[in-house]
């Protein structure tokens with residue numbers, strides 16, 4: 001009898017469920033859920049934008065040819081519709097926030113940025129019809145702030161290290177406001193998958209690089225290295241995740257700035273429980289490196305995922321600034337991270353190039369020089385802000401020599417600081 005009851009109980013429960021009338025509140029809730037129609041429309045607008053984005057160009061450059069059989073590729077992200085690598089990234093963040101229900105019809109989106117992310121997010125927010133406020137460092141170049149406003153965003157300037165605190169303060173307890181927090185959420189938002197034959201192409205930058213590289217070098221070719229700096233760490237982590245997921249042999253190299261804690265965070269697991277703020281030396285390289293915003297906590301204050309970074313290298317800031325000027329001299333107009341990326345690429349070529357086998361390095365031309373005419377691309381400004389860092393002219397000479405002779409710029413430049 002007992003056994004029978006035990007056996008029957010689940011059956012009765014199942015029947016009971018099947019016979020019970022549907023909950024009225026559940027029906028009402030679904031009916032009231034008008035966000036879904038608005039959301040579907042917003043998401044469709046973003047996919048239309050993905051189609052319009054197309055692909056940014058991958059440029060082959062002969063700059064590593066003195067290093068033996070080595071070649072350098074720049075993925076020109078300044079050709080994106082809002083002129084930086086952050087276009088695809090803002091697209092992914094806004095799409096993520098819509099899917100997760102963080103952005104609704106009347107939400108105002110807040111973001112902390114050095115400028116580029118804000119320009120691109122302002123564009124995406126305007127596209128879907130929500131308001132946008134950027135919290136930026138008070139040292140921001142006027143032209144970057146103007147670009148945010150041109151895209152319909154509001155600009156709030158605060159000290160560099162205060163951006164997260166201010167953004168949290170302005171949004172906490174306000175259901176009509178959403179703090180996007182690219183530092184925390186890039187990790188969740190950025191795609192790291194292929195598209196296969198699905199009509200909606202992934203926006204992952206390495207997905208594009210791979211298909212462009214293979215069009216040039218053959219259907220199974222992969223670059224030897226992908227080199228990039230990190231701000232939130234979102235871009236390099238999305239590339240690293242893509243590469244690891246598909247077991248591709250390209251090694252991921254973090255090009256870190258001089259006073260940033262990311263090198264120690266990746267290599268030694270440090271700065272997860274201590275702030276890099278006391279070690280930070282202004283002005284640093286705008287948009288990249290990590291230090292003044294407190295400890296580097298994955299998923300909270302940074303998206304940099306150490307497990308998908310293979311190598312890390314630290315580049316003196318003045319070398320990176322000189323690299324921006326050197327590249328400009330040969331018609332490659334890039335911003336701060338383009339300079340860091342280039343010095344790191346030369347260093348890698350000096351370590352790994354080998355005449356017997358072609359070495360390929362892919363890096364990003366992440367944004368355009370025009371954002372830095374008043375700062376890093378202004379010789380007077382550079383001499384004023386970097387006088388304590390050594391000799392700019394010395395680094396400029398070192399870079400010329402390095403490219404001409406195929407030697408390590410970091411070794412050659414040791415005497416410049």
Ligand SMILES: Cc1ncc(COP(=O)(O)O)c(C=O)c1O
Pocket residue numbers: 084085114115116117229230231232233234235236286287288335336337338366367
């Ligand atoms: C010019 C430039 N390069 C690189 C980065 C860093 O990219 P990520 O935040 O994905 O690490 C930024 C971030 O703002 C940037 O503005």
Ligand SMILES: *[C@@H]1O[C@H](CO)[C@@H](O)[C@H](O)[C@H]1NC(C)=O
Pocket residue numbers: 059076078079331332333
């Ligand atoms: C990168 O793209 C921008 C925008 O299209 C263009 O002005 C620039 O010349 C390109 N850079 C290089 C090195 O081709």
Ligand SMILES: *[C@@H]1O[C@H](CO)[C@@H](O)[C@H](O)[C@H]1NC(C)=O
Pocket residue numbers: 034105106
């Ligand atoms: C959004 O705001 C508009 C204008 O104030 C209002 O008509 C509409 O009902 C609001 N929508 C939601 C979902 O709150």
Ligand SMILES: *[C@@H]1O[C@H](CO)[C@@H](O)[C@H](O)[C@H]1NC(C)=O
Pocket residue numbers: 165166169
């Ligand atoms: C948030 O802003 C309010 C009002 O300006 C201020 O009183 C408070 O100290 C701020 N809190 C933080 C954590 O910044």
Ligand SMILES: *[C@@H]1O[C@H](CO)[C@@H](O)[C@H](O)[C@H]1NC(C)=O
Pocket residue numbers: 273274
């Ligand atoms: C951070 O954590 C490490 C390892 O647990 C510990 O040795 C170190 O003292 C901690 N530092 C701070 C500032 O708490």
Ligand SMILES: *[C@@H]1O[C@H](CO)[C@@H](O)[C@H](O)[C@H]1NC(C)=O
Pocket residue numbers: 373374375378379380381384
């Ligand atoms: C270059 O920098 C100097 C010193 O900061 C400044 O006075 C000058 O206006 C800057 N030039 C441009 C074009 O922004």
